[in-house]
């Protein structure tokens with residue numbers, strides 16, 4: 194059981210926000226394989242002011258997706274609270290505030306992870322959003338802008354402030370912003386937040402590439418739940434595996450090559466429906482490269498799926514390598 198304010202999940206994990214990946218297709222697949230909650234990738238607060246944006250395949254919440262969360266980023270409490278309101282009205286079940294993104298253009302515009310050095314503004318944004326919506330509100334944090342004492346102190350002020358206001362959950366990626374995705378996530382820092390605020394829901398994130406790693410972190414860190422991010426790209430089976438391991442059952446047999454092919458085709462077909470034809474096969478490459486990791490001829494499959502052009506040709510290649518219909 195994982196409590197996120199008024200939303201209760203039956204399992205202690207969900208599919209994380211992954212900008213450029215967690216569109217409707219990846220969200221539906223995650224759900225199908227057992228993720229009890231999925232998220233959009235991060236959206237800029239002011240984008241949500243344009244009604245058409247919320248109809249885009251990456252940002253629309255449709256009936257068959259619930260529960261689904263929206264993640265927003267910005268540096269104005271007013272705009273962020275309007276965005277949260279719009280997203281709640283558009284059907285999202287919860288709102289996650291991104292104070293974690295390390296992308297240089299985001300930092301240059303003083304958003305995302307940049308704000309970890311501005312605890313007062315972060316807490317002001319949180320309060321305004323909290324007032325604007327009824328649904329659960331979460332915060333996605335990294336453990337500081339960098340490894341300095343000042344950054345650590347700012348991170349501490351943010352989580353203390355949020356916990357004291359009774360935030361519905363904190364999602365903490367155990368890296369600093371300047372680490373980007375390098376090095377290892379510091380799970381001791383994540384565990385410390387949970388130890389200090391046992392009544393607040395704390396979700397850990399970082400280096401959960403396999404179901405075993407996620408189970409180990411859940412058990413050893415004391416967090417309430419984990420967010421599965423890169424580990425779910427081209428690998429929706431991770432949710433099925435996690436479910437079995439957490440129930441004390443053996444890990445299921447890996448998917449056969451044919452099953453892999455069926456899921457690949459299903460994912461590709463969803464992507465072609467979501468996006469304009471010309472873009473779909475290019476867009477799909479980053480997923481195909483991950484799916485192919487499970488194939489016994491990984492290198493050859495990867496090369497083929499990376500270079501093939503056109504929608505039908507992708508399908509033919511998948512059928513050829515995986516024998517799927």
Ligand SMILES: Cc1cc2nc3c(=O)[nH]c(=O)nc-3n(C[C@H](O)[C@H](O)[C@H](O)COP(=O)(O)O)c2cc1C
Nearest residue numbers: 209210211212234235333366398399400401422423
């Ligand atoms: C390509 C990519 C896009 C991401 N986009 C987002 C995002 O939009 N919002 C967010 O909160 N985190 C985002 N993240 C961070 C992940 O949600 C997660 O916290 C991070 O990857 C650490 O987990 P992992 O090591 O298990 O992947 C992104 C990560 C990657 C690699």
